[in-house]
Amino acid sequence: MEITSLNKAFEQKRSGSATLGTFEEQNWSSFDQWGLPALKHEEWKYTRIRTLFKEGMLVDGAVSSLSEETIHQHFLPGELAANAVVFVNGIYQSALSHYTAGTDQLIVKSLETAAGDEDADFVKKHLGHSQQYHKDGINALNGAFAAGGVFIRAKKGKQVVDPVVIYHFSDSTTGFRFSQPRILVHAEAASELQILETYIRIGSEESLTNEVIEICAETDAHVHYVKLQNEGTGASHTGTTHIRQLGRCTTHAVTITLSGMLVRNNLNMIMEAANSESHMYGLYLLNGKTLADNHTIVDNQMPNCLSNELYKGIMDEESTGVFNGKIFVRQDAQKTNAYQSNKNILIGNQSSANTKPQLEIFADDVKCSHGCTVGKLDENALFYLKARGIPDDKAKALLLHAFAVDVLDQIKSDAIRAYADQLISERLSYSE
Amino acid sequence: MLKIDNLQARIEEKEILKGINLEIKPGEVHAIMGPNGSGKSTLASVLAGREDYEVTGGSVDFLGKDLLEMAPEDRAKEGLFLAFQYPVEIPGVSTTNFIKTAVNEKRKYQGLEPLDAAQFLKTMKEKMQLVQINQSLLSRSLNEGFSGGEKKRNEIFQMAMLEPKLGILDETDSGLDIDALRIVANGVNQLRSKDNAFLVVTHYQRLLDYIVPDFVHVLYNGKIVRSGTKELALELEEKGYDFIKAELEATTA
Structure with missing residues (x-):
């Protein structure tokens, strides 16, 4: 697999990161060795990922003209108080991010920083663990560009009340955008953390986001993770959510996919305690x-x-x-x-x-x-509704919504659940 | 109100209704009785518009309109109501929201404003007493985990909310103990007026002690073979369906 723009992008940044350079190099050589998965790869038999990679794809995440105003326009509506973590083209943007939780509860910093400070040992130990489960070029390719990522830590015994909402913006105004966000989360013992990831493509060209998020939960931690995908038909996604339970704890993941061209979600729950x-x-x-x-x-x-x-x-x-x-x-x-x-x-x-x-x-x-x-759809149920005067399309929407609702109900945050419910009701063209 | 003329229907290749004639006028209660497999429930289903059945002949006039041409939802909005023999459990749809949607769809069809929350609640409270149905039941998913009696009471409650012109009760008594039967029948009786009518489909005479019919018809082998007043139901109860069969065989022989 030869994509000139990928090679060029990697060459340009090569050894640019003092703390993650080695990690990136290792991943680049794994990518070189494994290549992109083909349909004959058992784990990828339904999902033709290789054709998405195109010559001339925009790889350099630093280049974006998205204004702060544009970014904020796309924040989730309503009364959602949140810790907003913003990525643009796969690169964490601290200046565009803001937090309601104090640093006594929640630490958010670039992955590169974390790999060189008090969290260095943790990063070294846990970053890249997902590769044990995904020995394919997709995971490795993300690793080769890890330095633009973010590190999030919920502190011991603290409840981070507002959810951490991670916005992934892809700027595809000038061409096919390829973004590779990388996230490492550390939920310390007895901490409580809600994470929502959502994706926004801006521009008329297509995009591909190749993401890896690794979450480590320690004893008695509660991690509640939601992934909400509604990026439109021109957007493709390959993502791995890798959740490790390092100590006895409870973790939730809710994945909701409403649109996209090709969407591949890997979700791993590694129950180690x-x-x-x-x-x-x-x-x-x-x-x-x-x-x-x-x-x-x-x-x-x-x-x-x-x-x-x-x-x-x-x-x-x-x-x-x-x-x-x-x-x-x-x-x-x-x-x-x-x-x-x-x-x-x-x-x-x-x-x-x-x-x-x-x-x-x-x-x-x-x-x-x-x-x-x-x-x-259950014909008996449909007839029952229609026999009460509910029109066919509305009856179908009611039944489909009812089918979806027991997944929706699992979203813990009222604001996020209501938002997802609204998207789904609109899609089913049904609202109460 | 309802005029059924030589109605024939089948499911797949099996002829079930073989020429039904029946006229129901406002204010009347008709009972259809008959042995298992005679076509009672098929008649109820065909009238409500269930698509599993194919109408192969005849006509049904409902309030001057061709009933058979109408979609099930339009039949309902025109004032026809089927109380199901087996009400369907629909997890995830709240009973209250379902009834509210149904009531407001009908109002929309009639050119009326939808009921607001307060009006709806008030109407609901009134009608709940009619069938002694509990508020907690109505906040649950539609029929999910309801007992047999609760399901049937919910049917009559929906009927009370929708105020149909013609209520068809498809073996509403099946699976009910005598107390539940009394409650359900009492609900129906309170809904009776000179403007509406009921078609009560039942296997047993027992229900007709409580919902007293003006006319009783015996359905056998896809046809109405005898019609009479409520005394016919008592005769059937006493002699069983065999006497009808025997009579029929005697006349055809």
Whole structure:
């Protein structure tokens, strides 16, 4: 795989980072070795990622003409008090970011800084852990450009009340924009942290965001993560959310995909401590030719853990939903309870769903269940609503909304949930 | 109000209704009785517009309009109501929101303003008493986890909210104990007026002790084979459906 602009961009920045230079070099050579995944790569069989990489793609994140005003216009509406972390073209912009939480609760700084100060040991130890699960060029390519990333730490015993909202702006006004945000999060013991990631493309050209976020939660931490994707049909996305439970704790992830060209979400829950709990919810509501591919991994390594997973898809028109749910139960992970469910509704005649549970169980005293369905709207329910005078389109919207709502309900923040609900209701052209 | 003329319908390749004739006038209560498989529920479903059934002949006039040409939602808005034999559980749709949507869709159709929250609540409170239904039930998802009796009461409650001209009760008594049956029947009786009508489909005479019909029809093998007054129901209860079958066989022999 030869993309001149990628090579040039890497050459230009080579050894530019004092603290992350080695990490970037290692990743660049891995990228060189692995290349971009092709369809024959089992993990990428539905998702043709290589064709997205184009000669002449804009790689240099520093160049953007987006004004502060433009950025702020796209902040989430309403009464949402938030710690806003802004990325433009994959580079963390401290000047555009602002925080409601004090530094006694929340630390946000560039990854490059963190790799050279009091957090250096942590960064060294945990940055890049996701690669153990994704030995492919996509993950490595992000690593080769890690220095523009951000480091976030919730302090021990502190509740960060307002969510940390990470805005990813892609400026595609002058050409195909390629952005590679990198994020490392440290939720210290007994801290409480909500994270929302959302993506905004500005400009009429297409874009691709290749992201890696790694979150480490320590004992008794509560991490609640939401990824909300509604970037429009010209935007593609490949992202990995890698959540490690370093101590006994509870983590939630909710992934909502409403639009995009090609969207690939990897979500990993690495359960490294006994008695932990993890929850993974997903909703993909697709139309047009959107392809949304959710690959999840739950890695149960220690005993007495609970993992619960529910992904739901609604595919209209020519869209495609892919779900692949891997669950590992390692030999030591006795008494694991692992549940997985994927439900799909096809509305469009040309739409499709691919779903695959993948359980690898090495312990002998565990409870695991999985199920997947692909179907249409329940005709009986539809008739019942219509028999009460509710028109066909509204009845369908009501049922689809009802189908989606148990994923939506998992979003903890009222403001974020209401916002996501509004987007979904608008899409179903139904509002109360 | 309703005039059914030689109605024939089938599901897939199976003929179920083989020429039904029935006229219902305002203020009347008609009961349709018959053994299992005679076509009672099919008749109710065809009238409500369920698409599983194909109408192969005949006509139905409802308030001067061709009922069979109308979509199910328009039939409802014109004033037809089917109380389901098996009300559907719909998780994620709150009962209250559902009823509010239905009521306001009907009002829109009638050219009326939608009810505001306060008016809706007031109407709801009134009608809730009618079937002794609990507020907590209505804030739950539609029929989800409701007992059989609660589901049927919810049907009658919806009927009270929508104030139909013709209420069709499809085996509303099935699965009800006597107390629930009394509550449901009492609700229906309070809704009776000289302007509306009811078609009560039932297998047993028991319900007709509480909802007293003006006319009773016996449906057998896709046709109405006998019509009479409420005494016919008592006769059926006493002799069973076999006597009708025997009679029919005697006349055709």
